[in-house]
Amino acid sequence: MNCEKYQDLLSDLIDGSLTPRDCEEIEAHLSACGACADARADLHAIVQFCREHRGEYEKVPNERAMWLRISNLIEAELPARNANALPAGASWWFRLANRSWQLTFPQFASSIAATVVVAVLLTFAGMRVWSNASGTKTGGITVGSEVSTVQDRYRQQQQLVDYWNQRVEMNKTRWNPQMRETFEKNLSVIDAAVNDSMGRLTRNPHDEVSEDILNAALSDKIALLKEFSEL
């Protein structure tokens, strides 16, 4: 087998669904092939991360509506019914309902764009109505949802941080001591900014400056971890 074949089997190896003989053969190859061993380490980290964070992701808001959209798409891809099969005296409504909707790419793109524009306008309109109804708006941020929004965003970003942190930890042993020290020092500078702005936001959830700094520092932290995960 070549590396490509071995890498195809890595997922099964991690899931434990291979025979002991196959496992032995792959392990022997991994001990000799650095590229495949790296691929296994990456895949293992991803699978482990997914297992550890199972159930932490937000549910789809309306599962039924989403399923309907999917089934509509599947039906649209089925072979179109023959339009000639329509009865001769059929009404325009009957013809419209039984028409095969095959769109060219520009038509399809235009319809998607139109849908997005309508969705955005409806969202804005909805937000305006909602914020006017609640009547507690300060500095562009709505009081009621503000704290939970910041914390939700922080939690989501933290999941990304955890993922990239794991990858960095795997590679850190290969770095020289000077690079490790520099990395740790700079990460602590960013962490200090994150902690400081979180502290300020806890005391004052309306603090726009701290919210901006928190977002910027978290983005910087993820970018730094991402960059150093490849080192």
Added chain:
Amino acid sequence: MNHRPPVQAVRLTASVIFLVASLATVAVGQRSVSRHFPAGKNVRLELKNLSGTITVETWDRDDIKVTAMMDTPTVHFNPRQTDTGLVIDIVGDNRGRGDVGDVNFKVQLPPRSSVDLETRRGQINVSNVQGDLVRAHVWTSGDIQLYGINAARVMASNSTGDIFFDGEFASGGTYEFKSGQGTITLQLPVNCGFRLVATAPAQKISMGKFWNPNMKTLGEGRRIIGDVGDGRASVTVTNYNGDIKFRLR
């Protein structure tokens, strides 16, 4: 006569030999490479370094000279000429090769060049570049010094270290400076015009002669927003834990 004891003379000789041998080893261990590349007047230099100092200067010639001083003689250094300029990627060329030590660059190029410089650790110095873009990014620690810059887009950022900018802001240009810890100093001519958003949550923002009463301070002085002059350039300065200073050129 005062004769030096033989033991001391031997020790002295041995020390001198050891010192000379050490210096020779250092000189042999390092490698310096110098290359010339033909270039037009408007070229773009893209340089990604792992560790070491990057110095970029301009000269009155239509070519680029790159001098690289490498700590490790086995560093892969493969500059690539593209349609628009020159790409040097020490990170990509040495991926998976472990520690390759410092590579210190000195680049000389035409004044109308654009430069996009990045290093994981080390100082970046750029002087007298007047092309479209000047970008200097240090992922961790290292000062950034930009002198005599006149570019439409300038971005300078590091995690730890000072950032110094001396130059002009073009009308309609965008200028971003960001540091995690260090002092950001902008040295500008008196007649420059820009719209400013400066944020320093932990330390002080000092506007000097560029302060005017139409400027707004937010968050107990942690952010200053306002126009200076015609306000046509956009300037964003963020320092998580350090001062921001404006000075007259």
